[in-house]
Amino acid sequence: MTQPRTRIQQKNRTVILSAGLDVFSQYGFRGSTLDQIAEAAGLSKPNLLYYFASKELIYTELLSELLSTWLDPLIAMNDAGDPVEEILGYAKRKLSMSRDYPRESRLFANEILQGAPRISASLHGELKDLVAEKAKVIRGWQAHGKIADVDPYHLIFSIWSLTQHYADFDVQVQAVLPVDDAFPGAEAHLEHMLRRTLAV
């Protein structure tokens, strides 16, 4: 939005978006209700709709916030750096995002599971283009014999899956793994797998 806002407006919008993230990330767009979000935000339902004209607008606002930060770790992967360390750095940034922003990860997962109705264009556009660009970088590294000759696309998919799993399937990880914090072990295993995978 481009309109100026008072402090109280900004605060309430933030509270609503955080509550919406809690609810939408768990139940998806269709499975979430304004009552749940209002309850989580500590506001009445009409008051929610004073700040966001519809349930849809809360959701799409969250999605567009998400997209703008979701690609940053991959964008930061630098052609000029050391190939193995660049890929590993990307994977670790992605894992950190699963630890620090699990709700955003689950929001994205829910949107994809439901067929990406509100994000499909971005997947076929910016995401596809960015991945194609980085796949080219990876192929360049491979042509110079810097890393093993694996398919760049599946390499990137494997980094996505290995890292997002700890956010999206947190409930399962917690149920199965007899430790408090899964992330130290996850990072060690991720580093082991990727270094071995990429070694020439």
Place this chain on the structure above:
Amino acid sequence: MTQPRTRIQQKNRTVILSAGLDVFSQYGFRGSTLDQIAEAAGLSKPNLLYYFASKELIYTELLSELLSTWLDPLIAMNDAGDPVEEILGYAKRKLSMSRDYPRESRLFANEILQGAPRISASLHGELKDLVAEKAKVIRGWQAHGKIADVDPYHLIFSIWSLTQHYADFDVQVQAVLPVDDAFPGAEAHLEHMLRRTLAV
């Protein structure tokens, strides 16, 4: 159920469960409606409820069917076999399930994302026990120097995430990857990663 059923009953129950799987796997329990399921099944809503007394019963029936087959690939991992081939065989069976039963994978993913309200006991029970048992097997292989000394739990998580990704995030994979069938490439990459990861 234990009651005898006519052929038409069996057929309609099957049709309803398949339609329910279509819908629930996409929108989760809360986001799915009986109208959607009835439409997908080609039956009227009251007729649906003639076969299953409630929406909840369709869903829980699907979940219990899922659980009984979901663990089979891991159960089949054999202590007495060759360690690398056993783990690789498990991973490949799991990947085949993502290819052949993507709806079941997404149903499970949705249930976990929503906090596993109807499957939590199984996660803390049979699943946790099975994984603990197989982790012990893997530790035995490691003690004998047969495979690399990686954390068995994170190894199993990595196999889950790498394989289920191609079912759960299919829409994203299709949007980004410029090929028709992602699975041949996925299997090759999976095998490469795991052989490298496990090598002593």
Place this chain on the structure above:
DNA sequence: GTCTATAGTCTGATAGAC
């Protein structure tokens, strides 16, 4: 800005004809 009240629609489930 925030609330109560409520309109209008959707949803899960039931009644009852055929």
Place this chain on the structure above:
DNA sequence: GTCTATCAGACTATAGAC
């Protein structure tokens, strides 16, 4: 077994008092 009609409650969104 299958349908039309329908109820009761939940849902998104609006009206209007304060």
